[in-house]
Amino acid sequence: MGALLRQWRERRRMSQLQLSAEAEISTRHLSFVETGRSRPTSEMILRISEHLDIPLRERNGLLLAGGYAPAYPAGELAGMSSVRTVIRQVLSGHEPHPAVVVDRDWNLVDANRGIGIFLEGAAEELLAPPINVLRLSLHPDGMAPRIANLGEWRAHLLGRLRRQVAATADPALDRLHRELAGYPCDQPEPEVELPGAGEVAVPLRYRHQGRELALISMTAVFGTPLDVTLAELAIESFFPADAATAEALRQP
Template identity: 60%
Template sequence: MTTTPQAVRSIGDLLRKWRKQRLLSQNELAVKAEISARHLSFIENGRSEPSREVVLRLAETLGLELRERNELLLTAGYAPVYQHTSLQAPHMAAVRAMVRQVLAAHEPYPAVVLDRYWHRVEANEPAWLFGQGVAEELLQEPVNLMRVALHPDGLAPRIANLGEWRAHLLSRLRRQVTMTADPDLVKLYDELVCYPCDQHEPKIELPGPGDIAIPLRLRYEGHELAFFSTVATFGTPLDITVAELSIESFYPADTGTAELLRTITWPPAGSIN
């Protein structure tokens, strides 16, 4: 992608980069952040140093993720505000319990927990379905579910509507890159977009008659399963780890899929890393 982040040397450089990434003029950002355009101009030009409060206000106005807010604070010379705690830490027990409760309650349908980089954090037993026929090297920790889905040795050969589903996943990843400018996500996108696909990939997701969402159509033992998916995140996170967790839940898109999933005996699921 052409959005690969370039090195920045000052808080002014970093603010300018994010402002342009969000397609905002200095005046527009200043008005939204309730500071003077003159003050913002001085910050960007290195003629003024922003207070910690101003940095946080600008980060909020720019819609930065918690990780990027910490980066902005550090660049401005302030200590980071948001912790990045291991999910195994004792005080994260409530988070782990909630995640497991959600996954278990979703059975017999698949659900997976992902981090910012699309690594599998945990999955319920029916998510085993997504590992069938996948090359062993793609299932080594940390398991990247974008790679598993689109790699030619992964799930891709079993996805009946690969072109459509691939376009959907790459579109999600592009939006994530735009929001974060994370170089690791840029690298992942550049890798995935080079994977082969022998189906047409729609440039724009347009609905057909009766369509309500893009389904995942997956071949399994002579059947074609159809799923819709939802993504859930924590509403008011104050920790980077929690903020970057998402739970993707797959629901049957037809009665045949629902009935078949109820008949399968699943192997034990993996646990939180």
């Protein structure tokens, strides 16, 4: 447990002095915990995890490594009726604009009818459950051929996934990042995202039925999750970035 804790501290680029001050424990005690000379209580593991902003799944892993039972349940979404009701309200209320619910691995959990514009023309194997929305987006047999600003959008998605890997240390997400980074792209990919004229967010410029739609996205998460599954859900909503796109999405 101590070695895992040290890895998380170093990943967050915090010194033992910083962490001990924030978690209100002595530097000596923290050092003993990291070297295995002292066995922390479960309460101390959770307190340190909070100050290191460790995801709930990994907090459970630290507790198990320390010889304690997990503190956070990992329920099935099918059994969370109130959560599913909220999700459906958000998805249906966002129509006709596209919206999806994804898990930590970017697998599709739910979606509204607006998502149909992104599925048209995609290879069947990319639409077989579980659908990974990042793979669908950047795969040459998925949405990629219809994304007018593929280089820009790809850089945005890969950068976001890279930051998620850094935050979670999830090997599955790291493998996904390496897979997606290997997909072909015939457009330049900016190293730094800079706005174009009049832009306030990176738009998705998507060709659909002879039109180019301009969409901006917004991510929503549950604010105070105490369940691993709930903590790892995100709602990705797309909004029209101009009047022409709004009108096109309103048409049946």
